[in-house]
Amino acid sequence: MRNRSTAIRIVVIAWIVAAVGGDVALAFGPIPPGQASDLASSESLTILLLAEIAWPVFSAVLAALFFTIVVNRLAPSSEEVSGAALRGNTRVQTIWIVTTLVVVLSLAVYGTVALAVDQPGDGISTDSAALPMPGSASQPLEVQVIAQQWWFTYRYPSYGGVETAQLVLPVNQKIEFHVTSLDVIHSFWFYALGVKADAVPLNDNVVTATPTQTGTYRVQCSELCGLWHGNMSDDTAMVVSSSDFTTWIQQQQTLDAPIMKYLPPYSHTYEPSPTVYGS
Numbered sequence: 001m002r003n004r005s006t007a008i009r010i011v012v013i014a015w016i017v018a019a020v021g022g023d024v025a026l027a028f029g030p031i032p033p034g035q036a037s038d039l040a041s042s043e044s045l046t047i048l049l050l051a052e053i054a055w056p057v058f059s060a061v062l063a064a065l066f067f068t069i070v071v072n073r074l075a076p077s078s079e080e081v082s083g084a085a086l087r088g089n090t091r092v093q094t095i096w097i098v099t100t101l102v103v104v105l106s107l108a109v110y111g112t113v114a115l116a117v118d119q120p121g122d123g124i125s126t127d128s129a130a131l132p133m134p135g136s137a138s139q140p141l142e143v144q145v146i147a148q149q150w151w152f153t154y155r156y157p158s159y160g161g162v163e164t165a166q167l168v169l170p171v172n173q174k175i176e177f178h179v180t181s182l183d184v185i186h187s188f189w190f191y192a193l194g195v196k197a198d199a200v201p202l203n204d205n206v207v208t209a210t211p212t213q214t215g216t217y218r219v220q221c222s223e224l225c226g227l228w229h230g231n232m233s234d235d236t237a238m239v240v241s242s243s244d245f246t247t248w249i250q251q252q253q254t255l256d257a258p259i260m261k262y263l264p265p266y267s268h269t270y271e272p273s274p275t276v277y278g279s
Helices: 002-028 038-069 082-087 090-118 227-233 242-262
Strands: 143-146 152-158 162-164 169-171 175-181 187-188 195-200 205-209 215-221 235-240
Touching: 002 038, 038 090, 038 205, 143 169, 143 187, 143 195, 152 227, 162 242, 169 242, 175 187, 175 195, 195 205, 215 227, 235 242
Parallel strands: 143 175, 169 235
Antiparallel strands: 143 152, 152 162, 175 205, 187 195, 187 215, 215 235
16 A cells, blocks of 8 residues: 555656646747737637646646556555445545636636637728728738639738739738638638638638738638649748838839729629639
8 A cells, every 4th residue: 555655646746747847848839820920929829828728637647547557556456445446536536527627617718708809890990981091000901812713812902902913911010801702712821820711702701910020921722622722822921021011012003003994993802703603
C-alpha cells in the first residue's frame, strides 16, 4: 500500500509538471492564424485559450490511464478489492464533473460574448452614399470580393468602383469585405487576416478586419467549386503602406479608365451568370 501511495504522488507530480510545462510552451509558441490583423489576433487568442485549458485535461487523462494500467499492478495480488473501489472514487468523480462543468460553461459564456463583440454591422452604414472618402481612416474601407469560376476579382467603391485582379490593402486601415459570387458557391479565405466567408450568389457576406502587418499573403477558395477549383489557390494579396496603396489605386484607376463604362454599376450583389443557371 505504501508503494501505491508513493506511486500516486509521483503520477500527480508528473502530471503537474507536464501540465504547467505544456501551457508555458503554448504561451510562447506560434498560434495560428497569427498577428497580421486584429481579427487574426483575436482568433489566435481564442485558440490559445482553448489549448491552455485542453492540455492539462488531456495530460490528466493520460496520467489517469497510466495509473490504471501500470501503477495498479503495484497492489499485492492477494489484496481484496471491493465493488465500490472498482466503481471508482466518488470524491474524484465529483471534482472531475464539477470542474469540467465550470470550464465548459465558462467557455460558452466567453464564446457568446466574443461572438457578439465581433459581429459586423455595428452601426456601420454600407450605403454607397455613406462610403468613406479615399484615404479616410475614420471609416472602414469597403472592398468587394467577387468570386467566379475560377478566380477572384476585387472592387473598390470608394475609388469609383474600380475592379482589379489582385487584392491590395492599406495597413492599419479597417477593411469591410463584402463577399459575393457570380456563379456557384465559393469561399473566400484570407488565412493570415483570419477572414473566411462564403461567396454565395445574390448574397452579401460582410467581414471586417484591420491589417496590422505589411506583406504578401495567400488568398484561396476553400469551397469545392468545380473542375479548376485548385486554380483559386494561387491568388496573392498584399498589405502595403497607405502611401503605396494610394499610388497603386491611382494606377489601377488609370489602367481601368477605358473599360469602366463596360462594368456594371457597383452593387453588393450581381445577377448570376446565365451560362451557369440558364437564366
